[in-house]
Amino acid sequence: MAYQARGRDPLLDSETADALEKRGKELVGLALIALGAAMAALLASYHPDDPSWMAATDGEVRNWLGRTGATIAAPLVLVVGMGAWGIAVVAAGWGLRLCLHRGGERALGRLVFAPIWIAALSVYAATLVPGAGWTHAFGLGGFFGDTALAAMLTAVPVGPGLGLRLVSAGMAAALVAMGAFVLGFSWRELRGIGRFLVLGIVVVYAALLSALTRAARSTGAGLLGLRAAVADRAEARAEAQAARETREDAAPRAGGGLLARMPAIGRRAEPMPEPELIEETPPEAEAPGEDHIR
Numbered sequence: 001m002a003y004q005a006r007g008r009d010p011l012l013d014s015e016t017a018d019a020l021e022k023r024g025k026e027l028v029g030l031a032l033i034a035l036g037a038a039m040a041a042l043l044a045s046y047h048p049d050d051p052s053w054m055a056a057t058d059g060e061v062r063n064w065l066g067r068t069g070a071t072i073a074a075p076l077v078l079v080v081g082m083g084a085w086g087i088a089v090v091a092a093g094w095g096l097r098l099c100l101h102r103g104g105e106r107a108l109g110r111l112v113f114a115p116i117w118i119a120a121l122s123v124y125a126a127t128l129v130p131g132a133g134w135t136h137a138f139g140l141g142g143f144f145g146d147t148a149l150a151a152m153l154t155a156v157p158v159g160p161g162l163g164l165r166l167v168s169a170g171m172a173a174a175l176v177a178m179g180a181f182v183l184g185f186s187w188r189e190l191r192g193i194g195r196f197l198v199l200g201i202v203v204v205y206a207a208l209l210s211a212l213t214r215a216a217r218s219t220g221a222g223l224l225g226l227r228a229a230v231a232d233r234a235e236a237r238a239e240a241q242a243a244r245e246t247r248e249d250a251a252p253r254a255g256g257g258l259l260a261r262m263p264a265i266g267r268r269a270e271p272m273p274e275p276e277l278i279e280e281t282p283p284e285a286e287a288p289g290e291d292h293i294r
Helices: 014-044 066-100 104-111 114-126 142-155 160-182 187-261
Strands: none
Touching: 014 066, 066 104, 066 114, 066 142, 104 160, 114 142, 114 160, 142 160
């Protein structure tokens, strides 16, 4: 006699299970983002004089994460130098992918190559010249970067100067390609990023050209307005000069008419003719009469 076995109902339905899986990935992503931020903070505030297992000092800890951050940062910088920043980038990048649910299924197959990418970052950092604040005996790539770079320069059949430039350029190109693979980018995403960059360049160029055109038009309008203003001022000065000359010409004519109406004003008196001397002949004396004689 056969008995039909009854299947058990699932504890959670498919929708609830999918929702829980998504929330779990988001929590893991947030944890990775926090890890990347912590790594960036302890590397950015790294100071060689902070107390750690490599430097037993009683000085003040200047690392943002305290003694723990200084203890973690010291060996990382010693081994891979500035290549340790790759740890922060990888953690934050995959944390963001898990939070956005973009390519999380590719995590295991890509993260395997993350140590190789960090090592390549260390070698590239070793090709750079340290700044004045770098007080270590090794370069920016740590002991690993210096050792690997020396081996590569020995293998390159050119001089040290040219070999260093070739290694630096080759490592920079390899880092971009390897970083895109390690961070989980697909060809579709890379094409989308390339299209976005091209469109962005075109939009920026168009906006810049439009701004330059508007600036040229504004400058031309301003120059035309300035030219018109200069012409107006010159015309006003010419009119004022003509009016002044007209007044100056009218002044003598008005004076002449006034003098014509008043001839005695403003003129010199004509000299009077000298009087003529008239010789007067004395009257002839009359002879006394007979009565007078008597």
